[in-house]
Amino acid sequence: MDREGVVLVVGSARQTYREYLLDSASRRQPLWLLDGAPNTWQRPYVRHTSVVPLVDQERLIPNRELLVKTAQEIAAEHRVTGVFTYDETLVVTAAHIAEALGLPGLSVDGVENCRNKHRNRLALTAAGLPQPRFAYVTTLAEAVETAAGFGYPVVVKPRGCGASIGVVRAADAGEIEAAFTVAEAASHTGAPAYEGGVLVEEYLEGPEISVDGALHRGEYQPFFLARKRIGAPPYFEEIGHTVSVDDPLLRDPEILRVLTEAHRAVGVRDGITHTEIRLTDRGPAIIEVNARLGGDLIPYIGKLATGIDPAFVAVDLATGLGPDLTRTRTTGTVGIRFLNPPVDGRILDIRLPAPGDVPGLEEAVAMVEPGAVLRLPPHDYIARFAYVICRAGSPEECDAALDAAAAAVEVDVDPIFESGDDQ
Structure with missing residues (x-):
């Protein structure tokens, strides 16, 4: 069995964002998925699946030791030719698996230098590479002092979150406290290794x-x-x-x-x-x-x-x-535009244009079902209800097509107001 070998995939992540990758990867090599739940949408794309808790629920960290052990057990019985992940929260774990099995891949130290934004900054500084001035701070007082030293505006961000979660621009001294509060709070929503403290950076x-x-x-x-x-x-x-x-x-x-x-x-x-x-x-x-x-x-x-x-x-x-x-293509531009609701609220209905309704439109896709609750920053992040994809001959034409396609999407929202919000 699996004489041609299998590639381990660590975590399947969200179907909306990553199914196309799992589909294509399965056409390249047989896949063995390590995932936290039995297959649903993943089933057509994987040869085997090991259901392993991806997160240690007591410590709320990736279940690295168990996942490495599971990978070693698979490798003892089957020919494993590679390992990869496209999940931000599991890149360090995937590097440990590759190291344990002697497989190619990003090194553990290299991945840690990427995953931890402070380490990333320090490594780039040591190499003399161009980047914003920065400082890692743990208190509001340090943030205020650092921002004043850099000059406004500044950017305040957590060390270990992806997708711009908790990243805030403070335009002046009157905004630094709110920015620090949002970024510091966001740091506690990710891996505990990156909890607490924020980066203050030159904008x-x-x-x-x-x-x-x-x-x-x-x-x-x-x-x-x-x-x-x-x-x-x-x-x-x-x-x-x-x-x-x-x-x-x-x-x-x-x-x-x-x-x-x-x-x-x-x-x-x-x-x-x-x-x-x-x-x-x-x-x-x-x-x-x-x-x-x-x-x-x-x-x-x-x-x-x-x-x-x-x-x-x-x-x-x-x-x-x-x-x-x-x-295999030589000209043209393809773009995507994500659509957020105008206010925090429950999505009641989404109406999408069809390809042909808007010049250049190739896809218009709802990302949530009616009934979903979406909240905008700072209450939540990545509050998307749909996206559109357009193709055109130039970036300017593509942007215009995306504008038109986005304007053709209609959404009904039942607003939800947080305590203390203006109504």
């Missing part, structure tokens, strides 16, 4: 991009570059991304230099990363390096735009193969 002006890249034996190659749209200020809710197959920034020598040296600095050699960069008047500055594929369906629109399958890349790297980054 950098300029557009933001993200780059998904492949590392094989220490050689870094970018393959998707997404231009990001952010909303809901002073928070940093990511509301959209566009990927152009021929984006000139993928050939920008300074961006490529910064990306290559950043990966050397954090100590990763084999696997996939997702790097966020702010394009400032001083040049490209690194916001963070993440030890996983991009979220927000960025790899999906990247695949639609370029023809590169990110799951194939992930599996090949996990099994020690050089990735095939050949683009």
Whole structure:
């Protein structure tokens, strides 16, 4: 059985955001899933599943020791050729499994340097790479003093949360207390290893991009570059991304230099990363390096735009193969726009346009069912009820198509007011 070998996938994550990856990965190699519950939507894509609690419910941390032990038991009976995860909370665990089984993958130390945003900053500082000025603080008084020293505006963020959760911009001294309170509270919603304290960072002006890249034996190659749209200020809710197959920034020598040296600095050699960069008047500055594929369906629109399958890349790297980054498309832009409700509330109904109703629209998808309760920052994050995907000949045309498609989506919301909110 499994003479050709199996690739371990650690956690399946949310179907809406990650099913396409599991589907494609299963077409590359047979998969063995380590997951916290029996299969439902995952069933068509996996050869075997081991149901293992992903989180230690007493300590509320990833069940690393049990997952490593389970992987070792599988490897004792079957040929395991690789291991990977696309779940932010499990990247360190996946690195420990790869190390224990002697498989290719991002190193434990390298992944920790990515997962912990403070360690990320320290590694980049040691390499002299461009990034915001920063300080890790544990009290409001330290945050106030640091922000005053940097000059406003500043960004306040937790050390270990993803998806811009708890990230807040403080425009002046009157906003720093609220920003610190939100970021510090958000730090307690993730892994306990990153609880408490926040990073206070210089705010950098300029557009933001993200780059998904492949590392094989220490050689870094970018393959998707997404231009990001952010909303809901002073928070940093990511509301959209566009990927152009021929984006000139993928050939920008300074961006490529910064990306290559950043990966050397954090100590990763084999696997996939997702790097966020702010394009400032001083040049490209690194916001963070993440030890996983991009979220927000960025790899999906990247695949639609370029023809590169990110799951194939992930599996090949996990099994020690050089990735095939050949683009099968040569022109065009694909974008996604996420839609948030106008207020906190219960979703009553969602009405979506069909492809053909809006020029360039390829997909319009509801992300929740009627009855779902969505709350905007700071009460909650990633409060999305739908998304639209459009294709066009240029970034400007794609943005216009996304605007039109988003305007064609209708939602009915029953508002919910938190205690103390204006009604």
